[in-house]
Amino acid sequence: KIPDETVRRLPQYLRAVSFVHKQGCKYVSSQELAERLHMKSPQIRKDLSYFGAFGVKGTGYPVETLLGRIREILKLNTPQKAALIGAGRLGKALASYPGFRLYGFDIVEVFDRSPRKIGRKIGGVEIKDVAHLGDLGKRGIRLALLAVPAGAAQEVAERLVEAGVRGILNLAPCYLKLPKRIKVVTIDIAMELGILPYYV
Amino acid sequence: KIPDETVRRLPQYLRAVSFVHKQGCKYVSSQELAERLHMKSPQIRKDLSYFGAFGVKGTGYPVETLLGRIREILKLNTPQKAALIGAGRLGKALASYPGFRLYGFDIVEVFDRSPRKIGRKIGGVEIKDVAHLGDLGKRGIRLALLAVPAGAAQEVAERLVEAGVRGILNLAPCYLKLPKRIKVVTIDIAMELGILPYYV
Numbered sequence: 001k002i003p004d005e006t007v008r009r010l011p012q013y014l015r016a017v018s019f020v021h022k023q024g025c026k027y028v029s030s031q032e033l034a035e036r037l038h039m040k041s042p043q044i045r046k047d048l049s050y051f052g053a054f055g056v057k058g059t060g061y062p063v064e065t066l067l068g069r070i071r072e073i074l075k076l077n078t079p080q081k082a083a084l085i086g087a088g089r090l091g092k093a094l095a096s097y098p099g100f101r102l103y104g105f106d107i108v109e110v111f112d113r114s115p116r117k118i119g120r121k122i123g124g125v126e127i128k129d130v131a132h133l134g135d136l137g138k139r140g141i142r143l144a145l146l147a148v149p150a151g152a153a154q155e156v157a158e159r160l161v162e163a164g165v166r167g168i169l170n171l172a173p174c175y176l177k178l179p180k181r182i183k184v185v186t187i188d189i190a191m192e193l194g195i196l197p198y199y200v
Numbered sequence: 201k202i203p204d205e206t207v208r209r210l211p212q213y214l215r216a217v218s219f220v221h222k223q224g225c226k227y228v229s230s231q232e233l234a235e236r237l238h239m240k241s242p243q244i245r246k247d248l249s250y251f252g253a254f255g256v257k258g259t260g261y262p263v264e265t266l267l268g269r270i271r272e273i274l275k276l277n278t279p280q281k282a283a284l285i286g287a288g289r290l291g292k293a294l295a296s297y298p299g300f301r302l303y304g305f306d307i308v309e310v311f312d313r314s315p316r317k318i319g320r321k322i323g324g325v326e327i328k329d330v331a332h333l334g335d336l337g338k339r340g341i342r343l344a345l346l347a348v349p350a351g352a353a354q355e356v357a358e359r360l361v362e363a364g365v366r367g368i369l370n371l372a373p374c375y376l377k378l379p380k381r382i383k384v385v386t387i388d389i390a391m392e393l394g395i396l397p398y399y400v
């Protein structure tokens with residue numbers, strides 16, 4: 001089993017190896033990855049060895065193989081359908097963000113509760129009424145991005161779990177209390193900014 | 201000196217204590233904070249003891265005092281002026297986000313390079329030409345939010361440092377190579393989403 005810290009670093013390796021791949025390189029050394037990612041190369045070699053990726057001394061890791069292997073571990077080779085809840089300021093930006101494609105994500109459904117927004121489109125997807133989520137799991141949607149106010153996030157998250165969602169990216173500045181089997185990642189942008197003055 | 205891990209947790213304590221304060225509570229126990237934040241209460245007691253916050257057995261920590269103390273440590277009592285670079289999809293959402301106020305932040309200047317956008321307003325602030333940053337440090341702007349494409353982020357960040365910025369919240373999916381004295385926090389929203397399928 002791969003340790004959680006290693007899994008958390010895999011997307012960073014994916015980003016760095018994709019970059020090198022786009023530049024046409026066939027091999028990449030752990031040293032080069034270490035410089036790009038500002039990590040230590042022994043750490044990188046150890047992480048990559050968990051899933052059998054072995055570099056050849058003097059030439060490094062074959063880029064195509066490494067890319068395929070990381071994408072396979074992260075389960076990114078199967079297209080990942082996601083639902084976006086909340087078509088406000090942040091939701092609008094997320095709905096049309098092309099950067100999710102690198103990880104194989106596609107926002108296929110958008111929900112909101114405002115009658116003014118339901119029926120309009122953002123990112124090319126029609127906004128539907130959050131009161132009618134239906135069976136998201138049955139439609140192959142196991143992931144959701146939550147961009148609703150903090151006060152609404154817990155209740156909406158519980159309804160998403162009932163509808164079959166198993167992983168949530170929470171952008172509301174609050175903690176979601178959900179069963180252990182649901183994977184939640186919370187990003188609080190204001191909080192990350194709040195750390196800076198201490199160091200400046 | 202307060203350890204870095206403790207500093208990173210302070211904004212979470214601030215968020216939880218502000219919530220309890222808004223509800224009118226005068227005291228809060230480390231146990232209640234532990235439940236709200238899903239941390240362990242010995243960890244919370246240890247963190248709070250670094251800056252002399254002592255709870256009274258049976259009643260807990262005085263909420264007003266705790267709030268003041270955390271804000272003081274994080275230097276959030278002095279209004280923090282920030283510049284936003286990039287008035288695109290994400291920049292528009294950030295420019296009018298009221299959530300930065302909890303931490304005392306105000307986006308006072310916005311820059312972009314697109315002639316179409318310069319002169320317009322977002323979040324009530326006029327967009328200026330990124331070619332003329334001027335002396336941000338002299339105008340009391342030591343922090344910046346970077347919402348430009350990844351390919352432009354490094355060059356823009358270097359110019360911000362020359363203009364006097366000392367802390368950067370980077371929202372572009374790339375690593376910024378800057379002198380050690382500059383504090384950089386990078387948030388890669390797509391990458392955080394990219395971790396979910398592994399667990400789902």
Ligand SMILES: NC(=O)c1ccc[n+]([C@@H]2O[C@H](COP(=O)([O-])OP(=O)(O)OC[C@H]3O[C@@H](n4cnc5c(N)ncnc54)[C@H](O)[C@@H]3O)[C@@H](O)[C@H]2O)c1
Nearest residue numbers: 086087088089090113114147148149150152172293294297
């Ligand atoms: N705007 C930003 O830049 C920014 C930055 C960091 C964090 N956030 C967080 O992201 C979330 C969204 O912020 P925003 O600025 O887009 O807010 P917003 O008010 O512009 O949008 C919120 C949207 O959620 C909808 N909504 C409210 N309750 C709902 C419910 N129960 N079910 C479904 N939809 C519901 C509203 O109709 C609205 O369209 C908030 O939690 C905010 O704190 C925003």
Ligand SMILES: NC(=O)c1ccc[n+]([C@@H]2O[C@H](COP(=O)([O-])OP(=O)(O)OC[C@H]3O[C@@H](n4cnc5c(N)ncnc54)[C@H](O)[C@@H]3O)[C@@H](O)[C@H]2O)c1
Nearest residue numbers: 093094097286287288289290313314347348349350352372
């Ligand atoms: N849209 C999202 O939801 C989202 C999510 C995660 C990360 N991001 C990241 O945030 C950044 C901005 O994304 P976006 O969707 O707002 O893109 P965008 O293309 O809508 O906006 C980018 C803005 O930056 C400006 N710009 C380009 N080069 C510049 C330079 N050298 N100096 C100043 N301004 C410059 C452009 O004129 C444009 O207004 C990107 O790095 C993106 O990967 C966006």
